[in-house]
Structure formats: C-alpha cells, structure tokens
C-alpha cells in the first residue's frame with residue numbers, strides 16, 4: 001500500500017469498503033472519466049453505484065449550481081418553502097409525471113435511499129393498518145432497520161444485531177428454476193393455513209442491483225401489481241438504483257405498464273451526485289400528518305437546483321436514444337464474451353445500462369473487477385457471493401468511452417482466465 005493510502009487505514013473505520021476495491025486517491029473527474037493523484041486515468045463503469053447516471057460534474061448542472069451558490073440562494077431550509085423547491089416540484093411534475101399520466105404527491109424524506117424506503121414502509125403500514133411487508137429474495141433496500149428488514153443479503157442482515165421482523169420474503173421472478181413465483185405467492189395469500197398474513201405492502205426493484213442484476217420480466221411485474229390490487233396490498237417500487245434512466249426509461253417500471261402506489265427515488269435524482277431523495281405517493285394514500293415523518297435534511301436545495309437542470313435531459317429523446325444504442329452494444333459485447341470464453345461460465349443479466357455478467361466460477365468476477373481496476377476501469381461486483389461483475393457506465397457515455405471500457409473488460413477476462421488456468 002502506498003504511503004498516501006495509510007491515512008485511511010489509520011484513521012477511517014474498518015467499515016470502509018469501496019476504498020479497498022479501488023485503492024487510490026481520486027482527485028478529479030469529468031463525464032465518464034476519473035483521475036487519481038498520480039494522474040492515472042480511469043473509465044468509470046461504476047457511476048457512484050447508480051448515483052451518477054449523467055456522469056460526473058455535468059457542465060449544465062454545475063453552472064446552475066455555481067450561479068445559485070454565488071447568488072446566496074438558500075442552502076438549508078428543512079421543509080420550508082424555497083424557490084428552488086418550487087421550481088423542482090413544477091418541473092418534475094411537468095417533465096416527468098404529467099407526460100406519463102402519473103398523479104403523485106411528492107414527499108421529501110431524508111436525502112438517501114434508505115430514507116425514502118423507510119418513509120414508504122411506514123406510510124404503507126399506516127395506510128393499511130397492517131404490520132407485515134412482503135419483500136423478495138435478493139432484494140436490497142438499505143441499511144437502516146426497516147429497509148434492512150426487507151433486504152435479503154445475510155451478511156448485511158446480521159449487521160442489524162436484532163431480529164428483523166414483520167417481513168416475509170417471497171421468491172423473485174426466476175428465483176427457482178421452473179417454479180412460477182406468482183402461483184407460489186398467491187397460494188400463500190389465499191390459504192388461511194399458510195401462516196402468512198395479508199401484508200401492508202410488497203416492495204421490489206424491477207431490476208435488482210446489489211442482489212445480482214436480476215431483471216424481472218414485465219409480465220411478472222404486471223402479475224405482482226394485479227396480486228396487490230386483488231388483495232388490497234400497496235405496491236412499493238424501489239427505483240433508487242434502477243430509476244432515472246438506468247434501464248432505458250425514466251422509471252424502470254414504465255415498459256411493464258404499471259403504476260405503483262409508492263415509488264422510492266434517490267441516487268441519480270439530483271443528477272449531480274448530491275444527496276437527495278423523494279417518495280412519490282398516490283394522492284389518496286398521502287396521509288402522514290404534518291411532521292409525522294420528518295428530518296433535518298429533507299429536500300436539499302443544492303440538489304433541487306441540479307435535479308431541475310438534470311430534467312432537461314428528459315425534454316427530448318436524445319438521452320433515451322443514447323441509452324438504447326449503448327445498451328444494445330454492451331449486451332451484444334457481453335453475449336459474445338461469454339460465448340468466446342466458456343471457462344467464464346457466464347450469464348449476461350440486466351436491462352438497459354444496468355448490466356452484469358454472473359460467473360459460476362467462485363471468486364472469478366471479483367478477480368476480473370480487480371484486474372480491470374489495474375487496467376484503468378472502475379467496476380464493482382454484485383450478488384450474494386459477489387458473483388456478478390456489474391457494468392454501470394454513465395448514460396451519457398460516448399462510443400469511445402464505452403469501447404475503451406469494454407476492451408478493458410475483455411483484457412481483464414483473458415488475463416484472469418490465463419492465470420486461473422496455470423497449475424499451482
């Protein structure tokens with residue numbers, strides 16, 4: 001380890017994690033590129049775990065933010081009325097909600113993903129008067145007790161230190177081969193002897209990010225919505241990672257043609273990587289009393305500014321077309337890669353630019369991601385055993401950046417496979 005990195009080892013908590021996978025000090029970033037202290041350039045296929053869908057330091061957002069700060073615009077205001085908030089609310093409604101025929105009230109919880117999930121779970125319980133929630137295998141919703149209770153990962157759950165209750169986990173789409181998870185869930189709901197009470201809500205990601213880039217089929221999502229309707233269960237879609245264009249449309253559930261009861265948003269909503277979250281609520285269930293759920297950092301004014309500027313990307317089809325073109329290229333590349341290297345025992349997963357390759361070979365994906373970092377590509381792993389290497393390029397990436405990143409992946413795969421093949 002270099003001298004520079006010792007400060008983290010000496011002073012930062014053991015809980016630190018990404019710094020271990022990417023052990024260098026970053027100093028500068030633009031678009032899909034990052035640079036470290038030594039001047040080494042990296043292509044970013046990590047994008048802040050989905051918080052930087054528009055790339056780093058977008059010029060348009062940056063200028064709006066600078067102008068706002070220089071003009072002494074409001075920085076902190078709890079949930080008082082600010083001009084920045086009014087502008088965002090109006091723009092979000094006009095550019096995103098109205099054209100999609102979506103009628104939602106917008107709640108600003110604390111500024112992170114887990115904050116919006118907590119608010120959604122609490123609201124669903126209040127609306128229905130029920131206690132339980134159905135979550136899904138390999139779901140990931142955050143690290144506070146409520147959101148952790150609906151998260152599948154055993155290591156993360158154990159960290160709670162207390163029993164995680166009032167949750168029933170059901171199989172996600174394709175969790176068990178040849179088993180229809182919808183029939184299975186329906187049987188539990190119908191049967192008075194199943195031991196499963198009708199829950200307040202079901203919570204799910206349409207493409208599971210941390211859980212291994214598992215994409216649910218549109219028909220499965222539709223059936224879940226129908227089940228919820230039939231039993232009066234609220235459907236919470238967690239868009240924290242899959243939302244804001246990552247899968248190809250602003251909301252990941254759009255192609256399934258459904259409207260959730262509650263939508264959780266954070267990560268790329270601010271556009272600029274600033275902490276920001278929103279919970280979208282069907283108007284008739286918007287029943288929290290004033291201040292019943294609160295927090296000091298609700299609605300981050302700087303994020304209102306950049307989030308409003310980010311919505312300009314959704315005024316025409318340019319970004320959506322770019323996601324389509326680049327995701328087509330990425331999926332084609334990965335399919336060829338797993339065919340060309342059968343030793344990978346790889347399976348291509350995902351939708352849009354939320355993509356990954358699951359390798360059946362234990363430890364291989366982590367080695368590929370580590371090698372890629374050596375070659376100048378930032379890429380993380382996902383899945384309960386880190387079995388998936390995960391491609392999350394900026395949605396604004398150009399052909400040159402994408403080609404460069406994909407080439408590094410292939411180089412890393414060949415290098416790691418060659419090393420693995422050598423007798424010990």
Ligand code: PMP
Pocket residue numbers: 049112113114115117140141142143205209210238239240241242266267
């Ligand atoms: N939901 C999903 C789907 C996520 O991917 C994450 C973060 N990876 C969260 C919730 C939690 O967000 P945060 O880390 O901002 O609390």
